């Protein structure tokens with residue numbers, strides 16, 4: 001792209017503030033900006049900005065309960081059947097783990113990737129090391145080194161890789177770990193103008209954990225899986241220190257039910273808890289967010305007195321590699337987040353806003369569920385598998401996660 005083409009592209013996209021930034025920039029920054037302008041799909045950005053003007057209406061969707069299996073209520077016979085089906089796949093090397101570690105962790109406020117955070121255990125292990133411990137134990141148990149893919153973002157990729165290098169991959173086989181970066185999208189202001197960041201280039205932000213499917217394809221992760229004969233992937237978050245990444249039972253159920261995906265749920269603590277729950281939406285698997293359901297729906301109970309919409313989505317899901325490839329070829333919807341975002345204005349001055357001034361566009365992993373025919377849901381115990389690290393203090397904080405982790409291992 002030359003300067004005339006740059007100008008032309010920016011003019012037709014009505015994003016001339018980027019040209020002003022270009023004219024102010026030094027040679028290296030100019031190059032970087034040019035690459036961004038070449039890569040960015042400005043009509044997509046314009047379409048996304050349009051969506052901020054319309055309210056999303058879910059009223060016509062038919063939301064129903066989704067069948068699930070309670071792990072605790074499996075008979076011995078069922079348990080052994082699922083265990084064998086799942087374990088055979090794992091032992092044959094057809095199972096892998098993908099960890100989503102591309103988030104910004106704004107609520108936690110830790111500088112650096114969330115996985116490098118020390119939740120205050122006596123050992124002072126970082127979250128990444130906690131995850132590695134469990135992968136090591138499973139690798140030993142099944143006699144295979146479980147392949148681990150870690151999704152980072154542009155902002156934290158270098159720091160994440162450096163952390164693993166510095167710590168010698170915590171004794172895990174370095175060749176069994178692959179990092180890949182998730183996608184990003186420009187942030188726009190309330191008039192739809194793309195923002196310029198402190199470095200003088202276009203301000204881009206991660207495109208949400210739903211971007212994982214496309215990023216896996218783009219970055220050769222699914223190719224690597226196919227080359228290695230991997231058929232399944234557990235996809236989970238970095239910020240749950242009790243995450244059970246290797247789960248033969250869920251895999252066994254998926255194989256038994258012949259479905260391409262599975263998700264783990266925990267029982268909603270109370271009807272008002274602010275979590276998304278698994279459901280059937282227009283006959284397909286999905287997640288209904290707490291903002292989407294009425295009080296009546298949230299409180300509805302079945303004949304056993306259990307919440308009809310009570311299976312919380314804890315972001316621990318499993319997919320066949322084929323399903324990942326299928327979703328990667330489709331477009332997930334984007335959700336709008338109204339955020340505070342500092343930027344450089346037309347005169348080259350830094351603006352640090354005090355209230356939300358910009359839009360960020362994110363896709364969510366659960367929007368992929370309705371692209372799949374069906375999905376198995378396995379209810380697990382919260383105290384055994386869910387210890388999230390989200391906030392600096394209070395609920396879902398390092399303190400609560402540490403307690404849950406210590407209680408679990410004491411038991």
Ligand code: UTP
Pocket residue numbers: 100101102103104105106107108114151182206207208209236237238239315390
């Ligand atoms: P959250 O939605 O809780 O976001 O991510 P976060 O970035 O960790 O924290 P806040 O909201 O800024 O405080 C749930 C999981 O999804 C990953 C996170 O790393 C975490 O494991 N994630 C989130 C990504 O990998 N990419 C994203 O763009 C967003």
